[in-house]
Amino acid sequence: MVYDLRNHQIPTPLTVGGMVGAGVYALFNGLWAPVLLMIALTHVSDFNPREKRLAFALTLSAFSAIFQPATALICALILGFWVLWEFGILGGADVKLLIAATLVFGNPIVLIPIAVSGGIQGVIASLQKKREIPFVASIFCGTLLFVVYSYF
Amino acid sequence: MALRFLKDYRGIESTEVALIIAVVVLVAYGAYRLLGQNIAAIVTDIAGKI
Numbered sequence: 001m002v003y004d005l006r007n008h009q010i011p012t013p014l015t016v017g018g019m020v021g022a023g024v025y026a027l028f029n030g031l032w033a034p035v036l037l038m039i040a041l042t043h044v045s046d047f048n049p050r051e052k053r054l055a056f057a058l059t060l061s062a063f064s065a066i067f068q069p070a071t072a073l074i075c076a077l078i079l080g081f082w083v084l085w086e087f088g089i090l091g092g093a094d095v096k097l098l099i100a101a102t103l104v105f106g107n108p109i110v111l112i113p114i115a116v117s118g119g120i121q122g123v124i125a126s127l128q129k130k131r132e133i134p135f136v137a138s139i140f141c142g143t144l145l146f147v148v149y150s151y152f
Numbered sequence: 153m154a155l156r157f158l159k160d161y162r163g164i165e166s167t168e169v170a171l172i173i174a175v176v177v178l179v180a181y182g183a184y185r186l187l188g189q190n191i192a193a194i195v196t197d198i199a200g201k202i
């Protein structure tokens with residue numbers, strides 16, 4: 001988060017390490033289809049042209065959801081994050097952290113406090129006439145909120 | 153090598169995007185609360201047929 005606030009960039013080893021760690025943790029929790037989808041989408045990202053990437057991503061996500069229906073929503077979310085990155089709406093570092101958070105908790109509800117934190121951050125930034133925000137702060141605050149809330 | 157996604161270290165979004173994501177996630181959560189059971193049943197049904 002400190003890196004993002006300072007430079008609006010997050011070192012690749014931090015985000016990739018987080019994503020790999022989350023993937024291993026999710027595998028131990030039985031979320032194999034979303035983890036395989038994450039790996040597959042990482043590879044699909046290098047396909048050309050974009051239509052081919054999108055077609056492969058959609059097909060792989062559908063297969064992941066079908067092979068492990070209990071994780072269909074997580075697979076859909078991973079696809080959604082990836083598509084947002086593909087169209088340049090979200091930064092790669094943020095998408096990797098969002099995927100990691102989703103895999104670690106195995107519960108898409110974690111995205112609600114993250115999204116709400118992002119919305120609040122967006123409103124505050126708009127009032128300050130800022131055009132851009134470091135979204136990783138919202139990811140951090142939202143995840144923290146989710147963890148703390150689960151203890152009450 | 154598959155590196156384009158992994159190498160992307162951008163960590164910034166526009167304020168509009170953050171607001172839109174907040175709205176979309178809340179609406180999606182509301183829809184899931186309403187239709188979640190039906191969606192799960194359809195996916196399970198397709199998985200069973202395959």
